[in-house]
Amino acid sequence: MAHHVLLLPGDGIGPEIVAQARRVLECLIEHHGLQMTMEEAPFGGAGYDAEGHPLPESTLEKARTADAILLGAVGGPQYDTLDRPLRPERGLLGIRSALGLFANIRPAMLFEELVESSTLKSDVVAGLDIVIVRELTGGMYFGQPRGIETRDDERVGFNTMVYSESEIRRIANAAFDIAEKRGGRVCSVDKANVLECSELWREIVVEEAAKRSSITLEHMYVDNAAMQLIRAPKAFDVIVTENLFGDILSDAASMLSGSIGMLPSASLNEASAGLYEPVHGSAPDIAGQDKANPLATILSSAMMLRYSLGESALADKVEAAVKSVLAKGLRTADIATDNNAIGTRAMGDAVVSELQSIGQ
Numbered sequence: 001m002a003h004h005v006l007l008l009p010g011d012g013i014g015p016e017i018v019a020q021a022r023r024v025l026e027c028l029i030e031h032h033g034l035q036m037t038m039e040e041a042p043f044g045g046a047g048y049d050a051e052g053h054p055l056p057e058s059t060l061e062k063a064r065t066a067d068a069i070l071l072g073a074v075g076g077p078q079y080d081t082l083d084r085p086l087r088p089e090r091g092l093l094g095i096r097s098a099l100g101l102f103a104n105i106r107p108a109m110l111f112e113e114l115v116e117s118s119t120l121k122s123d124v125v126a127g128l129d130i131v132i133v134r135e136l137t138g139g140m141y142f143g144q145p146r147g148i149e150t151r152d153d154e155r156v157g158f159n160t161m162v163y164s165e166s167e168i169r170r171i172a173n174a175a176f177d178i179a180e181k182r183g184g185r186v187c188s189v190d191k192a193n194v195l196e197c198s199e200l201w202r203e204i205v206v207e208e209a210a211k212r213s214s215i216t217l218e219h220m221y222v223d224n225a226a227m228q229l230i231r232a233p234k235a236f237d238v239i240v241t242e243n244l245f246g247d248i249l250s251d252a253a254s255m256l257s258g259s260i261g262m263l264p265s266a267s268l269n270e271a272s273a274g275l276y277e278p279v280h281g282s283a284p285d286i287a288g289q290d291k292a293n294p295l296a297t298i299l300s301s302a303m304m305l306r307y308s309l310g311e312s313a314l315a316d317k318v319e320a321a322v323k324s325v326l327a328k329g330l331r332t333a334d335i336a337t338d339n340n341a342i343g344t345r346a347m348g349d350a351v352v353s354e355l356q357s358i359g360q
């Protein structure tokens with residue numbers, strides 16, 4: 001049966017980069033026997049413009065029935081003054097929550113062709129291949145109570161970091177599953193010396209790890225983890241952490257690999273239906289200028305083929321095509337070291353052309 005994929009281009013550079021990923025998927029349909037249908041729906045700021053809400057009901061309905069979702073990015077300065085529940089980022093939180101997407105998987109790897117793009121010394125980052133597993137539906141971003149209120153004649157802002165045992169067990173096991181297919185080493189990142197929430201996190205992660213003889217578990221406080229990620233990133237294999245810490249650490253890890261424009265991500269639920277998206281945002285500063293790097297989105301579509309659609313061989317082909325394009329020296333501006341940068345569309349052309357020539 002054909003897979004069905006929902007495309008959510010979103011805002012800013014989103015439509016430009018999703019268009020290139022779509023061409024790559026169309027090439028797989030045309031030349032490599034992929035059985036798949038695709039449709040698009042408005043989401044984020046585009047959802048607000050079309051239907052007055054960042055996650056329109058019709059988009060959510062399509063998302064619920066799709067086998068997987070490929071998202072560009074959401075947000076832009078024109079939406080920053082909207083009421084909070086109508087802002088594009090709320091659409092993102094809403095879809096993650098509605099689909100139960102609790103596990104965010106962010107590989108941080110460095111294509112050897114791009115070793116010079118990293119701001120770190122090449123011996124620190126060459127061959128980097130780590131995965132950050134971030135809990136996505138709990139913690140500070142969803143915890144109640146939250147708000148801004150007046151206390152003693154001044155305004156006070158507050159949020160709550162909260163995790164239940166079952167939420168911790170679920171994300172720990174998602175990380176262990178991934179680690180078992182790699183080096184088997186998991187570093188759980190918390191702040192157990194200060195936060196009770198982290199104390200429970202650590203206790204439950206230890207309990208779950210004890211059930212798996214193949215897993216070597218270590219713990220690190222988040223401030224130390226931030227340092228170690230920059231000092232010796234290759235020492236990690238899989239990092240598992242809660243929502244807020246993961247948000248920050250995964251962006252730091254993205255810089256290890258040269259450009260945020262290269263990094264894909266997956267968010268999975270228990271049924272392994274997933275939402276796939278580049279790590280970066282909507283980059284309003286370069287939107288509509290054919291400057292955005294589409295490779296993170298194209299690599300996200302490869303993750304989608306592998307994790308949600310069971311098409312690992314095709315995922316390998318997409319990744320091989322990206323690698324060949326880089327080996328030929330083609331670069332968008334964000335990863336270029338000279339003045340010969342190519343545009344978004346030309347990068348899409350190059351990947352499609354490689355895919356056409358890779359054995360069918």
Ligand code: NAD
Pocket residue numbers: 013072073074075076077089092260261277279280281282283284285286291292293294296334
């Ligand atoms: P950003 O990731 O959009 O941009 C940061 C910098 O990286 C910018 O200089 C941008 O030009 C560059 N950049 C990002 N993606 C690139 C690409 N593919 N190719 C080349 N350069 C790229 O982060 P920001 O500026 O903090 O946020 C901009 C908007 O995106 C905000 O509205 C924010 O809320 C939103 N945002 C959305 C998501 C998402 O949709 N998942 C994630 C983060 C930020």
